[in-house]
Amino acid sequence: MCPKCRTAIEDGAEAPGPIVCRRCGATASRSADAFEFGGLTEAEEQEDWLNDVKARAKRRLGRLYPLALEALGPVYGDSGITRFLAGFDLDRELVCDLGAGTRSYDDKVVCVDGYGYQTVHLRTDLTSLPFADGSISGVLSEAVLEHVPDPAKHVDEIFRVLKPGGRVHCYFPFIAGFHASPHDYTRLTLPGLRRLFHRFDVDSTIVAGGPTSGLVWTLQEWLAIAGSFGSERLYRALVPVTWVLSPLKYLDALLIRHPAAHVIASGFALEATKPLGAAPASVEARVHAPESA
Numbered sequence: 001m002c003p004k005c006r007t008a009i010e011d012g013a014e015a016p017g018p019i020v021c022r023r024c025g026a027t028a029s030r031s032a033d034a035f036e037f038g039g040l041t042e043a044e045e046q047e048d049w050l051n052d053v054k055a056r057a058k059r060r061l062g063r064l065y066p067l068a069l070e071a072l073g074p075v076y077g078d079s080g081i082t083r084f085l086a087g088f089d090l091d092r093e094l095v096c097d098l099g100a101g102t103r104s105y106d107d108k109v110v111c112v113d114g115y116g117y118q119t120v121h122l123r124t125d126l127t128s129l130p131f132a133d134g135s136i137s138g139v140l141s142e143a144v145l146e147h148v149p150d151p152a153k154h155v156d157e158i159f160r161v162l163k164p165g166g167r168v169h170c171y172f173p174f175i176a177g178f179h180a181s182p183h184d185y186t187r188l189t190l191p192g193l194r195r196l197f198h199r200f201d202v203d204s205t206i207v208a209g210g211p212t213s214g215l216v217w218t219l220q221e222w223l224a225i226a227g228s229f230g231s232e233r234l235y236r237a238l239v240p241v242t243w244v245l246s247p248l249k250y251l252d253a254l255l256i257r258h259p260a261a262h263v264i265a266s267g268f269a270l271e272a273t274k275p276l277g278a279a280p281a282s283v284e285a286r287v288h289a290p291e292s293a
């Protein structure tokens with residue numbers, strides 16, 4: 001549906017070609033294997049120096065980028081995505097990875113992102129999704145919500161597009177350095193993450209990025225800051241050098257299960273279900289957002 005006026009789009013045209021909303025005139029396009037409903041600008045991508053480096057690495061490495069990040073990055077953990085996806089029949093049920101970047105957990109998962117990477121099926125602004133109410137069975141949101149200006153608004157969109165009984169898997173960072181992609185706004189504690197999904201039935205929350213990961217990330221940044229004597233150029237050069245400490249993260253194989261791990265955890269994973277009795281999105285919107293009525 002049209003992400004601007006929420007009218008159903010009847011698209012019988014052959015790809016590639018334009019898509020035009022008959023009500024508001026908003027336009028989108030489709031190629032042989034992707035839809036484009038706007039998204040983020042290149043200027044935003046280049047605003048932050050590290051994000052600019054990462055964006056170029058993403059374009060060059062494609063699907064290998066998430067593996068490189070896993071190997072070189074400071075975060076160790078398992079947020080349980082493989083098990084979560086195993087709960088869906090991906091031949092029949094629509095599961096979307098919102099903010100997929102160059103990740104692809106399964107060829108049948110629809111990859112949605114603000115940028116048109118090669119693996120992305122649908123490029124769009126994440127705060128206003130071109131999906132009909134109650135049309136999706138599953139949503140993945142992995143380390144994405146800290147990058148949208150208003151996480152609660154985005155969670156409302158996830159709630160709207162999910163079918164009653166549909167499920168969401170979300171990873172949200174807690175102790176993590178600033179990392180624009182292309183922006184970075186928020187961190188949440190474990191109770192804060194549960195509260196963010198208050199309209200859902202929360203099925204589980206776990207520490208998915210361990211306490212050592214939180215420490216290593218901040219230690220790496222501290223070393224680059226302390227060792228660069230006020231020079232931003234030296235700081236930028238030192239950041240990749242500090243990655244030699246990243247293997248310390250594997251201590252989290254032991255520490256991630258500690259009862260107090262959440263106190264300085266690098267991040268949390270939440271699984272939640274949209275209640276079966278949830279009122280239709282349009283009614284909810286009137287109840288929860290009187291200012292838009």
Ligand SMILES: [Zn+2]
Nearest residue numbers: 002005021024
């Ligand atoms: Zn429209």
